[in-house]
Amino acid sequence: AAGLHPSFREHNHSPALEVLPNGDVLLVIYTSYNEYEPGVSLIAARLRFGTEEWDMPSPWMDFALVNDHAPLLWVDQGVLRLFWGNPRLASAFPFQWVESTDNGATLGPVHFPKFTSPIGPHSKQPINTAFRGMDGTMYVASDAVGATSVLWASRDNGKTFTYHVLKHLMT
Numbered sequence: 652a653a654g655l656h657p658s659f660r661e662h663n664h665s666p667a668l669e670v671l672p673n674g675d676v677l678l679v680i681y682t683s684y685n686e687y688e689p690g691v692s693l694i695a696a697r698l699r700f701g702t703e704e705w706d707m708p709s710p711w712m713d714f715a716l717v718n719d720h721a722p723l724l725w726v727d728q729g730v731l732r733l734f735w736g737n738p739r740l741a742s743a744f745p746f747q748w749v750e751s752t753d754n755g756a757t758l759g760p761v762h763f764p765k766f767t768s769p770i771g772p773h774s775k776q777p778i779n780t781a782f783r784g785m786d787g788t789m790y791v792a793s794d795a796v797g798a799t800s801v802l803w804a805s806r807d808n809g810k811t812f813t814y815h816v817l818k819h820l821m822t
Contacts, residue, residue, distance in 0.1 A: 674700030
């Protein structure tokens with residue numbers, strides 16, 4: 652009734668937000684009726700630089716009949732990356748990503764990580780942080796299991812990754 656795409660549902664969660672190189676602000680959320688149904692998809696809205704109103708939300712990423720979950724946006728060295736997971740797909744990678752060099756107007760192919768170390772417990776859900784260390788290593792954070800998180804590390808700009816578990820500090 653409001654002009655939204657039918658994939659936009661009543662449960663919208665886990666926002667990813669990033670300021671793009673051109674000054675636009677991009678929001679990506681997952682949308683569903685309940686959090687773990689197979690129809691969960693990612694939807695995006697954009698606040699264009701210099702405007703006061705957001706563009707209408709529209710579908711942005713959806714693997715058919717797969718729970719597309721936990722978006723993470725990161726602009727690094729002029730490249731926009733969208734990471735996300737598929738927590739209910741048994742054979743899924745811990746995460747996957749797409750890249751854009753034109754502020755999200757177009758997206759490149761989906762990349763799946765190649766691991767050079769054993770993969771420990773994880774939940775296939777990126778969390779809201781990616782960054783580059785002082786030595787140039789790329790880090791992508793995700794939930795693990797229990798009171799732990801994972802840092803997926805790449806020293807070769809995303810060609811390969813290693814697994815590093817972090818224990819949460821309880822006070």
